[in-house]
Amino acid sequence: MANFMRCKACGFVTDQGKIKDVCPACGVPAKMFEPYTHPVSLNRRKILDLHTHPVMVHFPQAFALTLFLLSFFAFFVPQALLETLSSTIKVLSALLPFFLVAAIATGLMDGKLRFRKVTTPLLKNKIILSLVFFITAIVLAALALFAQLLTFPIHLLYFLLTIIASLCGALLGLIGGKLLDAKFPG
Numbered sequence: 001m002a003n004f005m006r007c008k009a010c011g012f013v014t015d016q017g018k019i020k021d022v023c024p025a026c027g028v029p030a031k032m033f034e035p036y037t038h039p040v041s042l043n044r045r046k047i048l049d050l051h052t053h054p055v056m057v058h059f060p061q062a063f064a065l066t067l068f069l070l071s072f073f074a075f076f077v078p079q080a081l082l083e084t085l086s087s088t089i090k091v092l093s094a095l096l097p098f099f100l101v102a103a104i105a106t107g108l109m110d111g112k113l114r115f116r117k118v119t120t121p122l123l124k125n126k127i128i129l130s131l132v133f134f135i136t137a138i139v140l141a142a143l144a145l146f147a148q149l150l151t152f153p154i155h156l157l158y159f160l161l162t163i164i165a166s167l168c169g170a171l172l173g174l175i176g177g178k179l180l181d182a183k184f185p186g
């Protein structure tokens with residue numbers, strides 16, 4: 001079994017064998033490390049330490065923000081460029097719901113592993129925000145694929161919805177960031 005050590009300065013936890021001269025996270029001398037008993041079981045930790053959810057969420061967040069920027073630029077670009085812009089928006093809009101499904105699925109798995117249940121107040125907030133994000137993404141995809149996207153008023157509606165999607169992504173990230181270090185012992 002690995003012997004865990006924790007940096008007294010920054011709280012970074014690592015295997016004893018991996019510590020060289022300084023803390024890999026904050027750079028203080030290695031003597032600042034103290035023995036640490038990990039409260040989370042090895043099996044759960046193995047999966048949690050892959051950070052699949054925090055990694056996966058970057059895709060829908062980036063897509064939503066990109067779609068916000070592209071549909072914003074589309075208000076100003078010359079007519080000749082609209083065709084290209086519209087194609088890009090269509091592709092990204094069609095992909096967004098799929099990446100969201102992956103993000104939500106890994107999020108539920110992460111929540112279940114971390115806290116044993118996904119009905120805690122903060123996780124409930126995350127689930128509600130995810131659903132708003134997902135419904136918005138479905139409408140964005142439908143507008144991009146089946147409507148006259150860059151014509152008024154569809155373009156304006158699309159643009160406003162990308163703001164909602166981006167806000168959902170940002171708020172989810174803020175709550176998620178707070179939860180990252182929290183794990184239910186056992």
Ligand SMILES: [Zn+2]
Nearest residue numbers: 007010023026
């Ligand atoms: Zn440190």
